Amino acid sequence: MTLEKEFQGPTVAWFPAPVVLVSCAYDNVTNIITIAWTGVVCSKPPLISISIRPSRFSYELIINSGEFVINIPTSEQLKETELCGRKSGEDINKWTTCNFTAVEATKVSVPLIKECPVNIECKVVKTLTNMGTHAIFIGEVQEVHIDPLIAPKSVLDIVPLCYSPKSGIFGKSLALSEEI
Numbered sequence: 708m709t710l711e712k713e714f715q716g717p718t719v720a721w722f723p724a725p726v727v728l729v730s731c732a733y734d735n736v737t738n739i740i741t742i743a744w745t746g747v748v749c750s751k752p753p754l755i756s757i758s759i760r761p762s763r764f765s766y767e768l769i770i771n772s773g774e775f776v777i778n779i780p781t782s783e784q785l786k787e788t789e790l791c792g793r794k795s796g797e798d799i800n801k802w803t804t805c806n807f808t809a810v811e812a813t814k815v816s817v818p819l820i821k822e823c824p825v826n827i828e829c830k831v832v833k834t835l836t837n838m839g840t841h842a843i844f845i846g847e848v849q850e851v852h853i854d855p856l857i858a859p860k861s862v863l864d865i866v867p868l869c870y871s872p873k874s875g876i877f878g879k880s881l882a883l884s885e886e887i
């Protein structure tokens with residue numbers, strides 16, 4: 708006999724989400740934040756959202772600059788992804804701690820993470836600040852950079868990281884103690 712499914716109530720806790728590293732910068736300060744609450748909002752124009760708690764150091768940088776870059780890590784970059792999601796740029800330089808190289812972008816003033824195989828330059832076109840725990844930044848894609856090892860194949864054959872509050876980062880042992 709099949710067991711009945713359990714009700715879990717209104718929660719996002721079971722939703723699998725891709726994990727990205729968002730680089731941001733303002734007034735000579737640059738930072739990186741791990742973000743799971745992200746997704747494609749629209750194909751044309753190409754729009755992507757990121758949701759950030761106002762308490763994050765990165766929040767002020769993005770509010771002030773109106774720009775961010777989405778860097779897609781591979782599963783080999785789990786350690787760096789975890790560090791950028793646990794430490795604040797207020798306390799440490801995540802670029803040097805992770806051995807990440809900042810590369811100048813073409814359309815925004817925020818640097819790309821060279822070591823990530825995909826970088827997506829975005830300009831904020833809408834900010835929603837009254838939704839709840841997180842503010843939502845909707846960014847319009849300005850340019851996309853693809854690792855030359857991926858580009859000729861025209862397919863994204865990396866293993867991206869995925870997250871849900873109940874599982875941590877999929878396939879890995881990361882279990883967050885705090886709510887993101």
Ligand SMILES: Cc1cc2nc3c(=O)[nH]c(=O)nc-3n(C[C@H](O)[C@H](O)[C@H](O)COP(=O)(O)O)c2cc1C
Binds near residue numbers: 741759765796841876
């Ligand atoms: C897997 C993972 C996903 C996360 N997703 C988000 C998110 O979507 N929004 C958010 O505000 N914080 C998220 N966080 C928490 C921030 O990355 C974390 O608080 C970080 O230290 C903030 O950095 P900052 O203070 O330098 O901006 C996530 C953390 C992890 C480990």
